[in-house]
Amino acid sequence: MERPNEVLFYVGTYNPEGEEAILLCSLSPSSGEMKILEGTKGIENPSFLAVNSTGSVLYAVSEKDEGEVYAFAIDPVTKALSPLGSRPTEGGAPCYVSISPKQDYIFVSNYSGGNANVFPVNKDGSLQVMSDQVKHVGSGIREDRQEAPHPHSVIPDGSGKHILVCDLGLDQILIYRLEEGKLSKHREINLPPGSGPRHLAVHPSGQWIYLANELNCTVTVFANDEQSGNLSILQHVSTLPEQYNAGSDDTASDIHVSPCGKFLYVSNRGQDSIALFHIEGSTGHLEAVDWQVTGGRTPRNFAIIGGKLLAANQNSDIITSFSIDSDSGRLIPTGNELKIKTPVCIQAL
Template sequence: MVNRQTEGEQLFYIGSYTEADAPGIHLASVKIDSGEMTILHSLSGLDNPSFLTVHPALPVLYAVTETDEGEAVSFRIELDGTLKESSREQTGGAHPCHAALAGEKLLVTVNYSGGQINSFQLEQDGAIARTASRVQHLGKGLREDRQEQAHPHSAIPDQAGNFVYVSDLGLDRIVVYRLQEGRLVTHQEVELPPGAGPRHFVIHPSKPWAYGVNELNNTVTAYAYHEREGNLSILQHISTLPENWMAENTAGDIHISSCGRFLYASNRGADTIVRYLIDPERGQLSEPQWTDTGGKIPRNFMILEGQLLVASQNSDEIAAFLIDQTGGTLRDTGHRLKVSKPVCLVPYK
């Protein structure tokens, strides 16, 4: 049996690219003061459980299987943190790569290759009940190699569960949906520069701003975020790379510190985390600072209790960094956790 979380440590789940007969979801712990990490339990049975999310009020974890016939799967989280499958539903398209909870009764997923966005109604216990809505994105973008069709990459609901912000890498736009009795209703489309390739999106925890990382042109876009109306307007584009960077790179993940003063994004190729300062009055980003992750292809990262944990897909490891609370700079703890192709980190709540 796995012990419960103890004082001075935090538990988290890891999703990975793996076949069903190999461990794909892991429960791990990290010591808050040192960054030392340990795997406590591993679960097999899913092909490519590449994105995970945890219910905000119930002990339920959700995973999507990034395969040709994608699925959304729910697990009941037992008292010791281990998982027991409770439901499984088709996503209606290929390669689902993101999942998020809109309130407590709706799960939203996106199919990267299929181009669909789904909303699923949930049972009282958090199990997936049925598909409430499915929307198909159509079109293409500037780059024939990466934008030959729609490629929705993430769907981020607002805190109230009224709107969902879909970053479509293939269409160079953020599509805002209004949730109407569980259905996805188009509300706004925000056009980005051709070839930007929007990937992930985050809403500021206390200010009227939002930010998106653009994979293909290696930028972060700052938005004015109108919470009540659900609308976005562009404030700024800023590079994720130093001016002299000439080699190949694709931007990856994006998160805001719990204090709301720092924003971080990952670079795959440069293999760095960039930290920006958030202007407290205007929301714009400045003073980028880069930290080497020590790994290869930092696809995903997580901010947790004053630490930043980085999942490096191609070096099979998770690295722990301490966040300086004054300036948001990162300090490598030197601790690494070996995991095969880690691509998603979520806290155990």
């Protein structure tokens, strides 16, 4: 399937097992136009996706009460998905999956289960039986959202030796050492009470890590010491404009650094915007620059693909595309929309 002028990506949704829940889509980098090419059934609520470094396997969580994680082989020509099996996560509402730098493990966080998992990967990309898991305990100050642990994301650092788990319920990033598929507690990074740490973005240089705090709509900037596996807080900054009157439905969601390393973007649900920050080149500190409405409701997730930013507007069933000004980082609507039921994750191929 030759598509010389298109970039391909997958979309995860909150669709049932009997419907096409993972969509293969194309993007025109010049116009921002998007199309659905093919859909995959057989998985319920694939709310987060990850593709391995060779583009041969896609992993997807199945966000339900008895969680599962699935592996799919990606056809080298058509990019269609073929199932490679699934494994139980032994926790409810798995909401994130990531891959180790050597592609030999995947990691899953279970939001309502309070646990994070490690699965060894076979040569064909299929998953072995879980090699280890950690179960968090405790609670935070928000009785409505922090009554229990809620691991919301899990990523390995660049070395693959340390695994970082953002726990929205505990206001902590818990850092584990990974040794032969087993996790051992390394240290805890405490966030201000009521922050609700959700997603991380690593700067291309590896020097800094940026955290989207869901509940208090802030970004935390960390200095990243990969050697020691430690994060040091440098800055907290709001994801919302100073004059904006935030309500209970205002929550930060996704976060990404531009490939050039100059810009940071964070999605705001409620205001339904993407916040733009300039990254200071020597310190990693952030300066708030702009807020671009996403053209839909509840931008749960977004991705930078083919020089465009694509926003998944969960509650209005559309993905919208934006051009990125290379000098300022500002987002310019292309006017293109892609209608997809409850889009909640965009993953480049």
